[in-house]
Amino acid sequence: MKKLIAVLLVLAMMLTMAACGGKAASDEAQANNAPGAAGEEITLSFWTLALTPTFTDYIQGLIDAYEAEHPNITIEWQDLPWDGIQDKFLTQTAGGNPPDVVNIWSQLALTYGSKGALLDLEANATQEQKDIYLESAYNSARLGEKVYAFPWYATPNICVYNKELLAQGGITEVPTTFDELCEKAVDFHNKTGAYLFTPASMFHMFYAYGVEMLDETKTKAVFDNPEALALLEKLKALGDAGAIITDPGSWDAWDNDRQLYANGKLAMVLGGPQTVSRLRDEASEEIMNVTAVSSTILGPAEVSGEAIMNLVVAAKSKHPQEAIDFANFVTNDANQLAFCHEVSIFPTTKVAAADEFFKSDLESLEGQANYYSSISAQNATDMTLGIEKDDDVKREIDNIMDMIFASEMSPEEALAAAQESVNAILAG
Numbered sequence: 001m002k003k004l005i006a007v008l009l010v011l012a013m014m015l016t017m018a019a020c021g022g023k024a025a026s027d028e029a030q031a032n033n034a035p036g037a038a039g040e041e042i043t044l045s046f047w048t049l050a051l052t053p054t055f056t057d058y059i060q061g062l063i064d065a066y067e068a069e070h071p072n073i074t075i076e077w078q079d080l081p082w083d084g085i086q087d088k089f090l091t092q093t094a095g096g097n098p099p100d101v102v103n104i105w106s107q108l109a110l111t112y113g114s115k116g117a118l119l120d121l122e123a124n125a126t127q128e129q130k131d132i133y134l135e136s137a138y139n140s141a142r143l144g145e146k147v148y149a150f151p152w153y154a155t156p157n158i159c160v161y162n163k164e165l166l167a168q169g170g171i172t173e174v175p176t177t178f179d180e181l182c183e184k185a186v187d188f189h190n191k192t193g194a195y196l197f198t199p200a201s202m203f204h205m206f207y208a209y210g211v212e213m214l215d216e217t218k219t220k221a222v223f224d225n226p227e228a229l230a231l232l233e234k235l236k237a238l239g240d241a242g243a244i245i246t247d248p249g250s251w252d253a254w255d256n257d258r259q260l261y262a263n264g265k266l267a268m269v270l271g272g273p274q275t276v277s278r279l280r281d282e283a284s285e286e287i288m289n290v291t292a293v294s295s296t297i298l299g300p301a302e303v304s305g306e307a308i309m310n311l312v313v314a315a316k317s318k319h320p321q322e323a324i325d326f327a328n329f330v331t332n333d334a335n336q337l338a339f340c341h342e343v344s345i346f347p348t349t350k351v352a353a354a355d356e357f358f359k360s361d362l363e364s365l366e367g368q369a370n371y372y373s374s375i376s377a378q379n380a381t382d383m384t385l386g387i388e389k390d391d392d393v394k395r396e397i398d399n400i401m402d403m404i405f406a407s408e409m410s411p412e413e414a415l416a417a418a419q420e421s422v423n424a425i426l427a428g
Contacts, residue, residue: 042319043074044326045099047089049309052079058342066329073322093117098314100323101330106149106382107390109141109312113148114388119313119320122147129328137348140308140382149310150331151348153339155272156306156376157296158369160279164290165267168192174292178208178299181268182234185243188267195260197268197297198245199235200305201252203397206231207383208299213397214426218387221422223397224415232400232411239405246405251398258282270297272307273344273369293368296376306380308348346373353377389425396421 051059063075078099080088085104089112092098104112112118121130122145130138133151141149161174169188175181181197188196199205206213206223209231213223239246250256258275260266262283269275280288296304311327313320329335336347337355344366347353358374361367384390396418403414 039072041072041074042322043076044101044319044323046075046077046101046326047085047099048077048079048103049085050079050082051103055342058339062330062335066326070322073326075326089117093314093316096316098316100314100317100319101327102312102314103152104149104310104312106140106308106310106384109149109310110143110384110386110390111388112312113141113143113146117315118148119315119317119324120146120148121150121313121324124320125150125324125328129324132328132333132349132351133331134348134350134353134377136381137308140384141310141312143386143388149312150327152309152311152331153336153345154306154308154348154377154380154382155274155344156346156373156380157270157304158273158275158372158376159268159270159294159296160261160275160369161268161292161294162261162264162266162287162290163292165192165194165264169194169196169267171196171267174294175268176295176297178205178297181297182238185238186241189241189243192267194265194267195244197270198253198257198260198266199251200270201394201398202400203394204252204305204383205235205299206397207303207305207381208301210299210301213393214385214387218385219426221393221419221426223422224419228415229411232404232415235401236404236411239401246401248402248406251401262287268297273346273366273373276365276369277344288365291365293365293372295372298379302379304376304380305383306346306377308382340370344369344373346370346377387426389428392425393422396425 046063048059059077063077067073067075085102086108089099089102109118137151137154138147140151141147159174166174169192171184171188175184185196200208206228209227211223211228211231212225213221215222235244238244254271257266257269258279259282261269262279264287276293279291298304311331313323313327317323331348333347333349333351336349337352337357339345340347340352340357353374358370362371385393387393400414400418403409403417404411409417
């Protein structure tokens, strides 16, 4: 179980992970309501991302079940490392031999989709296939009218906190909003010498506070505004008071947050449900005995983040209908729910997300993590901007706090500089 969690953690931290798959249906196959209905011998290549050896049995079981139902289809599965999938996909696509179904994250799906490398599932999958997914998860890989992925699984954020440390800081009720955390952070730090929380990345903070980042056309940055400035000034005051960490790259540093928590230097950690199991490997029994779980922290926009893994179908797949069908099978209600029984993740389909499994264990911390994940999932989003250069824009926005604390720019200067940089990216 611990190895399962460790692998999923890597996927969740990249705050960018979601795999999706599609199925373009030919008219003849739709009429017969079965992929490969003519009995043609078909081989589909299926790439996953860093799932072996931990999930080998689970994935192979899916493949065996699908092949048993479709005796004319063979699935060739290859698992790739995190840092190898992009180059290999681009190389094989350029060579005219792309994989059929690939496990990638939402931002990469948007980038590849915008370049014509992925199949538009909104146009090519059936309505029945598309309707199984939660709307927010399905739309995480949407560019305009096109959708380039089937969402596979998610890690909605929860809050893991140290009850004893909160009490030492005079906090008797667990904060539920970033505003509450900001109000209490300085006093808490003065009383305990520990940090109450670490802010999310600046992009995620803008999202949580409802700061508009792009105009309606998504071609111009608009976040240099009074709402964003007020948030930056609030966070700068906390940093100047020593109540939050201000080292470059210290926000959204999940590994570092867990280490601080394990050492009693941080009272609250925000992350996916796997945070609990990971902390069991890293924190002392004493720390875990005073650990509890609650819903994630929200901003005024009342939306939380989640990392989504997806399955996509290559635009040049030689068997698009069968590829969509297989991707839809892997990500269906039953198979996603079975995956959730293996490890602390959350499904992206409507039926599986409502399953009583997520309320079945409220005694253990892991069970509570699953339960609060199900609550967070109701207002969670992958926080994609729906543009080709999603990652590039996010990096510029995230850099704002380093501009303020490392480069000693004022909040006004940092906002203006970041907006200029984003506009240059959008215009390029």
